[in-house]
Amino acid sequence: MTATTTFEVLAEPSRRRILDLLEPGERSVGDLVAALGMSQPGVSKHLRVLRDAGLVAVRRDAQRRWYSIRPQPLAEVDAWLAPYRRFWAQRLDALERHLDDTRLDAPAAADDRR
Amino acid sequence: MTATTTFEVLAEPSRRRILDLLEPGERSVGDLVAALGMSQPGVSKHLRVLRDAGLVAVRRDAQRRWYSIRPQPLAEVDAWLAPYRRFWAQRLDALERHLDDTRLDAPAAADDRR
DNA sequence: GCCTTACATGCCTTGACAGGCATATAACTA
């Protein structure tokens, strides 16, 4: 109950990996454990932190729990970043084109990450 | 020398405040100390971390050192955020319009931040 | 009702980091 900020939560590499794994869609805890190569309690604790920070949501299905992304805190990070964006926005580089891409299409079907 | 990632560096509130203070332009250490209400050694240590992470640059002028923003690591955070942006990009909300604004004009003349 | 599956929580240890104070360093001033 340390009122953790989104940045503190994202500071942990394993937690960023979890988000990366959840980005394409829902995953069960067992799924994440297998993908992360970490102990199940370890993963559960990270999920707890992510939950408390509002970064993920849970859906129960029998014994299984399906985790998914809750984007709002990430949008806030995005907003914090906004004032700094002017530093690199003037250069029409690959990053900016990437931003354009992600803006135009939502589904992102053929998206292969991590 | 713990090979700190940008996210770990940003996890510290004081360091984010330092970046916020540097966003409009260069500042001396004394300036930052006054603005942050923290001990001078404390500020210097945070600046050290920010320097090592490539988030700020220093310019020497006599005894004074002027710190400024180095945007590249922040751009990388922006890039990491990109895949998640689809979660809120479909809603044409205020945030997205803000993104468009920062994209269209570089100077950011009539831009009132913080 | 009992065993198994799927997660969560508690306890413990270790490591890292923030912050304070004292002190070193570097440059300017008289």
Next chain:
DNA sequence: TAGTTATATGCCTGTCAAGGCATGTAAGGC
């Protein structure tokens, strides 16, 4: 050269978080 300003580093302490193991809990299967 001695003193002052401006900043950096070292040392010490308290706090806190990550990760492992053991155990609790909830739902299904038999």
